[in-house]
Amino acid sequence: MRQIAGVFAQLEKARLVAKLKAARDRKRASGVKVEGRKSYAELDQREHGGQMIALARKLRRRSPKAGRRSLRDISAALADAGFVSESGKPYAATAVARMLGEL
Template identity: 45%
Template sequence: MTCAVAYFRTSSQTNVDGDSVPRQRAACAAHAARAGLSIRHEFTDAAVKGADRIDARTGFQAMLAWCAEHDCKTIIVENASRFARDLIVQETGFQMLTAAGYTLVAADDPDAFTASTPTQDLIRQVLGAVAQFEKANLVAKLKAARDRKSAQLGRRIEGPLKDAAQVAAARRLAPDRSLREVAEAMAEEGFRTTTGTILSAAHVSRLLKDTRLASCAAPA
């Protein structure tokens, strides 16, 4: 059976010990049985508002790390509002998961996240325009940074050198290690996040799957 995880969210501390999680669990289990899915793990964000960004939710991030570690790509929620009540948070979260290869399913309506309504279409168009602007802005900033560095060095530099080094290190350290162990080994070699913390298992997984830099070699 296809691997799946269940994600539960309660919006207030009052609901933590109430019937909210059992109700969500029953709905997710019922859908899994109908769809031929096997729920391997459950994750909960307690007292988290529906408008909170998913990347700021501890339980959700733990779920993504576990999924990356166990190659599990299906996430079941009771309904769309359990994932997020705010439509923009809901749509951006859905797009992020889809881009990462995940399937997000609402137990009460499996098509909830892909349905086309005037409001959802408008949000998708706005988000698409914002994403295009941010990408163009980032490209311009990176080019300006490369131009400055090239002028300082007296030669032209191009390409994501830091990313290439990370990919090479991840591939070199991956054999016989879990994603978490690879992250720890990379940290010992100086590969960390911009804030100095150890890379997440999900980040290591993306490095190992990066096809754009497939030809990069490990540093000597």
């Protein structure tokens, strides 16, 4: 009896895997990102209309008077502007570097 139940479980799993793979392939064919974590650019576009990364790039540019800002300073400025991580904390310096494409 257990053997028969095991066979049906394997069959059901194989069918489910095939169905999910076909759905992922269809979605990928339409040009949509299917797997993996969303990039900061995708999150920014969806939540802020592209303003967060534009502000970070503007802040990173070299100023004739002050020079180039540090990643931590940019993170603090983004937090002051209301751009914080999903947990509500300011972005880490490495996250700002990833936003800017430096990592």
